[in-house]
Amino acid sequence: MIVFLVIVFLVLLIIVHELGHFLAAKLFKVRVEEFGIGFPPRLWIKKAGETVYSFNALPLGGFVKLFGENISDDEKISEEEKQSSFQHQPSWKRAVVMFAGTGMNFIAGWLIISSIFMLGIPPGLAISQVVTDSPAESAGFKVNDFILAVSANGASVLEPKTPDEFVNFVKEFRGQELLIAVNRAGQTVELKAVPRIDAAENEGALGIAVVQKGIEKLYPPAAIYEGLKTAASISYLIAAALGQMLVGAFSGQPVLENLVGPIGIFGIAVNAGQIGIIYLLQLVALISLNLMVINLIPLVPFDGGKLLFIIIEKIKGSALSLRTEQTATAIGIALIIPLFIVVIVRDIIKFF
Known part of the structure; x- marks a missing residue:
């Protein structure tokens, strides 16, 4: 039962994050081509309206595919299509869509912490x-x-x-x-x-x-207020710790010992759930706030990297070329994937 609950909570955190992008895109009438949980190959798909909803085999996150997100500089689309193209939206709208996922993670963490204060x-x-x-x-x-x-x-x-x-x-x-x-x-x-x-x-x-x-059990108004303060404080501490870790990495200090991957998070969550559901909720809130901070790292494919592109575009007065964005994305992935593999291998060795 605990294992099932952990899986449900972790999947919900992914859905919450991607739902932020999805709802913001819909708000600005940007066409959402696909809403995916996990990464392909696909296990299940269903099309509703203009959007394909998919459940995929690799449980390492999720994605929202927006029409026009990777449109090339010389690609011609009609004026009608531009209305629903992500790349043709004003920079502030694109920034809101990119930030909405992390914003939802903060809200989720805040609400979970507030509920813990209400329960006590x-x-x-x-x-x-x-x-x-x-x-x-x-x-x-x-x-x-x-x-x-x-x-x-x-x-x-x-x-x-x-x-x-x-x-x-x-x-x-x-x-x-x-x-x-x-x-x-x-x-x-x-x-x-x-x-x-x-x-x-x-x-x-x-x-x-x-x-x-x-x-201590609190009444809802006080619980919501204390939940907001606690979520903000935890987010700041996570960001500060991440900054110290990155500085340490560039100065030659060992940092891998402090990293935990999906397998490690799953194992820790199961242990927390065995102690009590409240402790599992505490951990889920912490994971949600961690996802927010990590996704704001200014490196593609994180949301923070895409926000950085928008900021650079605003400063220079013109959009970056698709080739430049693709090159930056390739560099980001080349940096992240090896680290991700190392962390997963360490998790497997540690937990199995």
Whole structure:
């Protein structure tokens, strides 16, 4: 069930992005020749009106094919066709169509985060770190385990709500075996560990760090406002991190370790879903905002690259030639595809 939900959410994010381009094009009466999920070869097609809707074999994204998007400089079309040709629209309309996909990703992230604020998340303690060679590591504790209850001597039982409650309980029973129940990916696991009497400084008796997780339930107006602030803040942090990564790449720093491809994202999403649907929604919102930022990279075939073409055209007063755009696109693809392949191979090695 979780795997199915993850697939549905990821496909919906693709549809949302492409729907932004589609609706903006329709708004300006630009003919949409095809709305595709995935990339060919085609698995299913249906034509409705002037648009072909397709579901394709390669689940690596989606596309909206616009009439006149790649029209050559010397190609002749009628005045009537120019009315529905993307390339013959004013630059501001083309910019809106190109930006609409990323805009929809932001709106999707914003609405998902707002819904999480409306639902709220009950407070709980999550393990954020497990110290090497500690009682916790020996017992089998893992990062992202949620502590449900801890007991000593079979009698004293605590369902900790705050880190201090848990830490004080562990200190009280140092040197004695504790039975600790945790939620791990939706399953309850019971672990036994003996807190150290004399632990190293900053390691704690068990050798774990715990953080309190939870979100206060808000009324819709407050949730929508907080969702907007949070989505904007996350988007800024993603953009800043991406900028630092690109600077690091040009300065010779290793960056591949921090990249995750479609397979890795799928695996992480499944794990989040096993913890709880709210945590899956959090991840889906984060992925949507990531898609927005990545698609604004000023490099073709990203939307940001196409926006850059429009800006250059506006500055120089004339459109770039089709050959120039095709050359820039080929360079962009030549840079992206090898990186994409490397990331996918690393995902396969890591997750399988």
